[in-house]
Amino acid sequence: MSDAALPEYRRDPVSGRWVVIAPERSARPMTLAHAEPHHRDADGRAECPFCEGMEHDTPHETYALRAPDTVPDGPGWRLRVVPNKFPAVRPIAEVVAKSRDTFFEARPGFGRHEVVIECARHVSDPVALSDDEFRDVLLAYRDRVAALSSDPRCEYVTVFKNVGAEAGASLAHLHSQIVATPMVPDAVVAELAGANAYYTREGRCVFCDIIARDLADGRRVVAESTHFIALAPFAPRFAYETWVLPKEHDSRYETLTDIRAGELAGLMRRVLAGLDRVLRSPAYNYYLHTGPARSAALPHYHWHIEIAPRTARAAGFEWGSGWFINAVPPERAAEELRELM
Amino acid sequence: MSDAALPEYRRDPVSGRWVVIAPERSARPMTLAHAEPHHRDADGRAECPFCEGMEHDTPHETYALRAPDTVPDGPGWRLRVVPNKFPAVRPIAEVVAKSRDTFFEARPGFGRHEVVIECARHVSDPVALSDDEFRDVLLAYRDRVAALSSDPRCEYVTVFKNVGAEAGASLAHLHSQIVATPMVPDAVVAELAGANAYYTREGRCVFCDIIARDLADGRRVVAESTHFIALAPFAPRFAYETWVLPKEHDSRYETLTDIRAGELAGLMRRVLAGLDRVLRSPAYNYYLHTGPARSAALPHYHWHIEIAPRTARAAGFEWGSGWFINAVPPERAAEELRELM
Structure with missing residues (x-):
């Protein structure tokens, strides 16, 4: 991968607002044309990379709730956290920019971008989770925020969820996202x-x-x-x-x-x-x-x-x-x- | 109309950002379900309130470019500016709030909301305008910004255009919008x-x-x-x-x-x-x-x-x-x- 494809934080010289330029994101599987304003029962089971049995389709898990006799990245889990395959930010070496142009200010797009796969079965509606399953999702947020916060290069951990294509969800199978960044977001x-x-x-x-x-x-x-x-x-x-x-x-x-x-x-x-x-x-x-x-x-x-x-x-x-x-x-x-x- | 339906500016007590609460807007003819990510040649000519001959469907024009022998709100125009039928803000009497709750701060939703109907024929693509027609649109912006700015209650005039339903356009016929407000937007x-x-x-x-x-x-x-x-x-x-x-x-x-x-x-x-x-x-x-x-x-x-x-x-x-x-x-x-x- 060339340097040109690495993500970057950039600051607008007028308003001071930051944006994330993430060239890799354009490859992710989503088109606006298919967006629906309402979320629906999930289809597309066949190719879903978040279903049980499809663990080879995701990067190695960083956290999981699994049955005692199962192995990481194999079946037998009820919740998994994995790095995002199409990350907005990356664990690249530099956190601070080499060039110090303070007018057009840019910083390396350092960070970590994870996905919380909230259950093994293929459902798309958060309300379909049991109270216990929903609790485990909230605890996964807590534990990953704590773990990612322990990296001194990370100043903030953002947790968010998109439900339905109109809200930006590119895959139906229930998941949340976690993004750790070297700056506190605007x-x-x-x-x-x-x-x-x-x-x-x-x-x-x-x-x-x-x-x-x-x-x-x-x-x-x-x-x-x-x-x-x-x-x-x-x-x-x-x-x-x-x-x-x-x-x-x-x-x-x-x-x-x-x-x-x-x-x-x-x-x-x-x-x-x-x-x-x-x-x-x-x-x-x-x-x-x-x-x-x-x-x-x-x-x-x-x-x-x-x-x-x-x-x-x-x-x-x-x-x-x-x-x-x-x-x-x-x-x-x-x-x-x-x-x- | 009851007071409850009047628009209001409200300030978030945490971040200080303002929003516009505009209850009348919910009546306007748009549903998310029909949104398309690409703009297309316009359909729906039959019921279009912006077409020539449909002037009775819009409030009285505040500005127009018309043939010398035509009358306001009749046919024979090439550009019209009319008040928005579903306004986000209104020319209500009060500009400043009567109640001075500085925690939950609200102000009357005073303002003017106009629509620039950019041509008489039913087209939806701005590039379909001739250079002269596009120039007239830009001049209508200039003249309405100047006219609305002359009201000492208006502190700012916002001009914007939505092309395509995905961008928030509720009607296909080419138009822009102008909103004059008693505060400068965030x-x-x-x-x-x-x-x-x-x-x-x-x-x-x-x-x-x-x-x-x-x-x-x-x-x-x-x-x-x-x-x-x-x-x-x-x-x-x-x-x-x-x-x-x-x-x-x-x-x-x-x-x-x-x-x-x-x-x-x-x-x-x-x-x-x-x-x-x-x-x-x-x-x-x-x-x-x-x-x-x-x-x-x-x-x-x-x-x-x-x-x-x-x-x-x-x-x-x-x-x-x-x-x-x-x-x-x-x-x-x-x-x-x-x-x-």
Whole structure:
């Protein structure tokens, strides 16, 4: 492989935003033409590289839940984590750029990109997982975030999931993705900065205040369990956008216990099933926002999962202005979800 | 109409980003299910509200190019601008919120949302316009930006275009949209801030420096005319993203002369035709970035049009991290475009 094909981080000299130039991604098996706005029961079993028995089609597993008498990269597993065959970033040697052009700033596309194969059988709907299976997925996130964070070159670990082709899923078989990067991503930088400014001003965590206000108000509460809450955020970019947060302050997802993971799985499944009923199995993304790798317990930040249904497409207004138009007020979205959950 | 249906700007208490909650938009005629990744010759002539003879289907025109002996809102026009029937923002009385909750901050969704119907005949491909017709579209942008900017309640005018359903176009008949708002949108705020910081540090316009460097380097130059240049930006969010800028420094699009508009139209048509050839008539958005309403000539800002083809969907990684993964390096995109233009 030539150097030209290696991924690269590049910074826009005007706005300062970073992008990932990943030439290898163009080879991955996906075409826009086949995208569907709703996720469906999976087809394409025959060639699925994530099914049991197809382990030779994926790189060597980095984590697995398997029966005691089975071997890595063989059958007999119920969850596997493997490196992404079409990675956006790679474990290349350099983390810092050799050239120091500060105008057109580029850095080697160092990082790790993994796939969590969430079950051995060929299903595409997260709600088809049992509570125990969903818990194991949440624990795999926790354990891989912790493992990848231990590399001092990694400053952040992003966990996300695409459900349905309209949400960017290229393979139907249930999977999530994990990307470890040498910088904290722009969206998390913005949240950390806003949360830190609020904490400096008010002496409290802004997420804790959101939870307290929404519990008192009630209109945007979607669902609750003992230790977690699902909310329609006050200023959602997307119709039926839902955030799931621990009620008690905690900046790092890695502290999640096995028991709490089971509780969170139950709440996540209820919320996702509610979205399926209200929006008739929409495509959606969800992603984890947690503290930077190896960060101490931060008083101003609060980990959470954001669920973003794909009911409308970002168009010229959104890309040009950075403002999202959302046709569904969160108070109405929460009410509809509560009624159908 | 009840107050609950009026649009509202809302600010996220964590990141500070604004969104537009626009309940009326849910009534507009579009379903995700019919989206196509490529734009096509238009169908649906029979019910098209933008065709000549269907003027009764649109609100009263605010601007038109028409034959001398014709009347407003009747046939005989070659370009019309009308208020959007399904507006994201509205000319409601209040601009500033009555309630001053600074935590959950909301403002009335004041603004104006117009549609530029670019020609009387039912075509969907911008390249099907003649150079003169395209020039008239660019001049309509100029004149409406100037007119809407004269309202002291408007701080910014956003001009954008969606081509193809995948890019958010809900009607095939060629049209652009114009949205005047009482705040400068987040994406423009970020550009203005970055450009201002660069100017303070270097004493030069960052866009002028980009043009000078790219002209010297050549690899990212897509096309040129006497006074304009089309570039693949160094850090593009989207594959084949292209920026079109005046070579000479100018912060406000409204200064565009009729003659320069003709030159710009020719360059735009060449670039869009090139994208059609390289990407086989992709869906795309383009949008104008210009100085705020009534701003003086700014030494640090430089108006430009960004063209964003829709060849991949933003997925969990993009929404969660704010970083875009782009599989096509801009140097390769510019080379392919140059070869096929």
